[in-house]
Amino acid sequence: MDKRTKFTLSEEEIPRYWYNIQADLPEPLPPVLHPGTGNPITPDDLAPLFPMELIKQEVSTERWIEIPEEVRDIYKLWRPTTLYRAHRLEKFLDTPAKIFYKYEGSSPPGSHKPNTAVAQAYYNKMEGIKRIATETGAGQWGSALSFGGACFDLEIKVYMVRISYDQKPYRRVMMETWGAKCVPSPSNETKAGRDMLAKDPDCPGSLGLAISEAVEDAVSRDDTHYALGSVLNHVMLHQTVNGLEAKKLMEKLDVYPDIIIGCIGGGSNFAGLFFPFVKDKIDGTKPDLRIINVEPASCPTLTKGPYAYDFGDAAGLTPLIKMYTLGHGFIPPPVHAGGLRYHGMAPLICHLYRLGFVEARAEHQLATFQAGITFARTEGIISAPEANHAIKAVIDEALKCKESGESKTILLAHSGHGHVDMAAYDAYLSGKLHDYEYPREMVEEALAQLPKV
Amino acid sequence: MEKYDHLEIRCPRLGGEVTFFYCRRERNNLPCPHIIDCWEMYFPVEKYLSSKLSREEWDRCFNQAPKNKVMTLIELIEAAKNQKQVPD
Ligand SMILES: Cc1ncc(COP(=O)(O)O)c(C=O)c1O
Numbered sequence: 104m105d106k107r108t109k110f111t112l113s114e115e116e117i118p119r120y121w122y123n124i125q126a127d128l129p130e131p132l133p134p135v136l137h138p139g140t141g142n143p144i145t146p147d148d149l150a151p152l153f154p155m156e157l158i159k160q161e162v163s164t165e166r167w168i169e170i171p172e173e174v175r176d177i178y179k180l181w182r183p184t185t186l187y188r189a190h191r192l193e194k195f196l197d198t199p200a201k202i203f204y205k206y207e208g209s210s211p212p213g214s215h216k217p218n219t220a221v222a223q224a225y226y227n228k229m230e231g232i233k234r235i236a237t238e239t240g241a242g243q244w245g246s247a248l249s250f251g252g253a254c255f256d257l258e259i260k261v262y263m264v265r266i267s268y269d270q271k272p273y274r275r276v277m278m279e280t281w282g283a284k285c286v287p288s289p290s291n292e293t294k295a296g297r298d299m300l301a302k303d304p305d306c307p308g309s310l311g312l313a314i315s316e317a318v319e320d321a322v323s324r325d326d327t328h329y330a331l332g333s334v335l336n337h338v339m340l341h342q343t344v345n346g347l348e349a350k351k352l353m354e355k356l357d358v359y360p361d362i363i364i365g366c367i368g369g370g371s372n373f374a375g376l377f378f379p380f381v382k383d384k385i386d387g388t389k390p391d392l393r394i395i396n397v398e399p400a401s402c403p404t405l406t407k408g409p410y411a412y413d414f415g416d417a418a419g420l421t422p423l424i425k426m427y428t429l430g431h432g433f434i435p436p437p438v439h440a441g442g443l444r445y446h447g448m449a450p451l452i453c454h455l456y457r458l459g460f461v462e463a464r465a466e467h468q469l470a471t472f473q474a475g476i477t478f479a480r481t482e483g484i485i486s487a488p489e490a491n492h493a494i495k496a497v498i499d500e501a502l503k504c505k506e507s508g509e510s511k512t513i514l515l516a517h518s519g520h521g522h523v524d525m526a527a528y529d530a531y532l533s534g535k536l537h538d539y540e541y542p543r544e545m546v547e548e549a550l551a552q553l554p555k556v
Numbered sequence: 557m558e559k560y561d562h563l564e565i566r567c568p569r570l571g572g573e574v575t576f577f578y579c580r581r582e583r584n585n586l587p588c589p590h591i592i593d594c595w596e597m598y599f600p601v602e603k604y605l606s607s608k609l610s611r612e613e614w615d616r617c618f619n620q621a622p623k624n625k626v627m628t629l630i631e632l633i634e635a636a637k638n639q640k641q642v643p644d
Contacts, residue, residue, distance in 0.1 A: 135626045144630060151633050161626075240570030267572045294639050309582050310569055315632055322636035334625045368568065399568040400593055447569070450624065467597060468566055488566060526573060527566050535564065 108190060110352045112183040117175055118347040121340045124378045124451060126166035127385050132336075132454055151322045152329040154230040157223065160337040168340060170222075177221045177254050181210040184345065186352045189515075191481040193501070200504035201358070202497060204515040205349045205376060206484070212277070214487065214519030215372040216247030216332055219341035223330045224251035234258040234327040236320035238288065238313035241267040242274025242523075243487075244332030249283035259283035260327075262290060262316040265308035273523050288313040295319055333369025334449045342375020349514065350379045358512050362393045362500055365516030366492040367463075370396075370449030373493075376516035377461070384460055393462065395500075396452065397492045400465030464496055471495045472531040475521070487519040488527050560599055568594070580605070587617050 125132065134143040146158045153161075160168060170178075189202040207215035227235055235257055239245030245261040252259035261283055268275060268287035278285045288308045289296035295315040299306050306312075321329035331338065353359060363380055365373030373396060383389035455461045468488070475491035477498065478484065486494060497515045504511050521528065529535075561577035569590065576595065582588035587605060595601040606614065 135624055138627050138631055139634065144626060148630055148633070149626070151637075152629060240567070241572035243571055264570060266574060266578060267570055271572055307578060309588075311583060314628075315635070318629065318632040319636040319639065322633055323640050329629075331625070331629075368571075447622075447625065489568075489571070524571075530564065530566070530573060 106190075108188055110186040110188070110356065112348060112351060114179050114183070116348075116351065117178055117182050118170065118344050118351075119175070120167035120169055120347075122343040122347055122379050122382070123160075123163055123166055123168055123340055124343075124374075124382065125162075125164045125336065127382050128454065129385060129458060130454075131164070132450055152318065154226040154232065154328065156226045156229070157337045160340055161335060170344065171225055174222050174225050178218075178344065181217075182344065183348045184209055186349060187482070189482055192478060192498075195477065195481045196498065196501050196505065198501040198505040199508060199510040200501040201510065201512045202501060202515065203353070203358075203360070203513070204482075204497075204517040205345060205352075206517045207345060207372065208484065208487070208517065208520035210247075210519075212243075212247045212250050213522060214243060214247065215342060215345060215375060216244055216519075217250055218344055218375065219332065219338045219371065220244075220247040220251030220330070221254055222251075222341045223337075224248070224255045224257055227328050227330075228255040228257060230328075232257070232326060232328045234260060234324065235330050236260045236262070236317040236327055237330045237332070238262045238264070238310065238317045239267075239274075240264050240310055240313075241271050242278065243519075245283070245285065246274050246277045246281070247332065248330055249278040249281035249285075252283060253281040260317075260320060261285040262288040262296075262313040262320075264288055264310060264313050265306065268308075270526075271523075277523075288316050290316060292316070293319040293323075333371040334447055336449075336451055338369075338371050339374040339378065339449055339451050342371050343378050344375070345372075345516075346376040346379040349376060353514070359389065360392065360514035361511040362395060363514045363516070364395045364397065364493050364496045364500065366489045366518060367396045367398050367448065367452065368489060369447050370452040372518035373516050374449060374452055376514075381455060381460055394460065395496055396456070396461055396463045397496045398463060398465050399471075399492060400467060466492045466495045469531075472528070474498050475528075476531075484517070485521045485528070486517065487521040488524055490518045490521070493517070560595075560601075560604065563595075563598060565594055565598075580608075583617070586613055589617055589620075589622075592618070 136142065137144050137148060146155065149158050184205060184207055186203055186205050189204055193200065193202055210217045235248065235252060237245060237248050239261050242263060245263055249259050249261065261278055263275060263285050265287040275285050286292060289299040289306050289312055291297055291300065293316040295312060299312060317329055321327045363377050365376055367373050377394050380392060381394055384392045456463060471491040474495035475486050478486055478494045493515055497513055500513055561575060563576045564573050567574045579591045579594065580587045592602050
């Protein structure tokens with residue numbers, strides 16, 4: 104095995120095509136029905152928001168879709184991104200596992216999001232659109248689209264949820280530096296915003312309201328469209344540029360991952376990395392490949408439980424391992440049982456989950472920050488809190504390898520750096536996130552189910 | 557101010573810090589659908605909310621199937637088109 108830390112491709116090797124998983128699904132995605140008519144939606148239904156090329160990509164079943172030269176040219180500002188071998192993390196964990204991570208934090212906005220922001224800006228420009236409206240929470244997507252708009256001289260209008268607008272000045276300043284116009288939502292600029300302000304002038308806003316404002320803005324002007332940074336099929340498609348690079352790099356190293364791990368919000372960064380690999384699982388060439396989606400949750404595990412012996416998995420089949428745990432009998436309350444329950448999840452990922460090609464796991468934020476700090480102190484990168492969820496799962500899998508003595512190859516989708524998230528690290532480091540106590544009775548209930556050793 | 561309102565957490569949807577006060581009023585003064593998932597480890601949030609919400613409010617928050625994103629967008633397009641025809 105190569106002792107090197109960084110593996111890169113040349114600019115010439117940036118993929119020329121995105122990979123469309125819809126060509127290889129064993130069962131097609133169920134059609135989306137129009138809420139008014141009950142019939143499958145048509146391209147015209149979406150035309151007020153998106154350019155026709157993107158609507159075509161949304162439903163296309165062509166396997167390879169060409170990346171326009173203009174988009175590849177801009178990708179060259181940061182692509183191909185580097186594949187790292189996490190030698191220092193491996194050593195720290197004392198694991199025989201080989202850990203690789205594909206790092207998307209080197210893009211100008213610091214995450215995977217410009218892979219689609221640049222593409223979406225391009226197709227809008229080609230269709231003669233002058234403005235794009237969008238919504239953003241704390242500003243990750245808003246800043247990526249602002250960068251995309253700057254690349255193609257488009258005006259970007261961002262409706263930023265007011266609570267974040269007031270608390271997070273830096274991402275707003277990033278957006279403005281790239282030339283975007285960012286207003287707090289609810290704003291006075293749309294009817295949805297004005298109605299809300301009339302009811303509650305101090306309304307802190309919500310993502311739902313910001314989406315309504317951005318869509319209203321796009322529908323009410325002929326020169327304006329709307330853009331979404333995750334969930335939709337065309338967004339997943341654009342992100343596959345990353346997975347294709349990773350696959351090429353690993354082929355050069357003559358390694359293939361046993362486990363691929365990534366965090367999921369709407370699902371785009373991880374889909375982008377694993378789609379080109381899950382193809383091999385679907386066609387039967389890599390039946391044992393495991394793909395683990397990690398989502399945020401608060402089912403307490405390592406950090407809050409008492410120190411005890413427990414079974415390592417829910418079925419109680421693996422050997423007893425020593426860990427902090429709430430017991431293998433801990434069952435989350437029924438409202439939120441089951442994986443991939445997040446409302447805004449990409450239909451393509453939900454579909455693959457239902458078909459059994461990918462797994463899901465939930466991690467609590469305290470444990471994810473702990474993992475992020477371990478990663479920063481070994482690999483150096485201060486990761487976005489989202490990426491910390493995946494890092495936590497990677498560490499767990501690497502420790503399982505230590506127990507079993509297996510030398511598995513783990514590939515982590517690292518979606519971005521956390522330089523604009525220092526407030527979250529501050530909350531963790533200053534102990535603020537530790538202040539609350541898990542209800543005693545639930546700990547005791549879980550403890551009662553631990554095996555006696 | 558209610559008992560838990562000052563507690564702070566990182567919201568996985570917004571990507572930033574919010575208080576429990578925000579979460580319990582996120583949707584037009586009703587709780588965010590993820591509130592139980594996010595807060596259950598800190599205090600018995602399910603019990604707390606069930607004592608505060610009516611049966612109908614509870615169902616509206618937690619017992620509705622999530623909508624597909626494209627469907628949500630189409631509903632918003634229709635709403636915006638209607639507004640365009642009737643300016644305020
Ligand atoms: C760095 C980073 N990673 C991951 C995500 C989650 O989104 P997705 O699942 O679409 O990749 C976000 C969303 O804001 C993000 O900023």
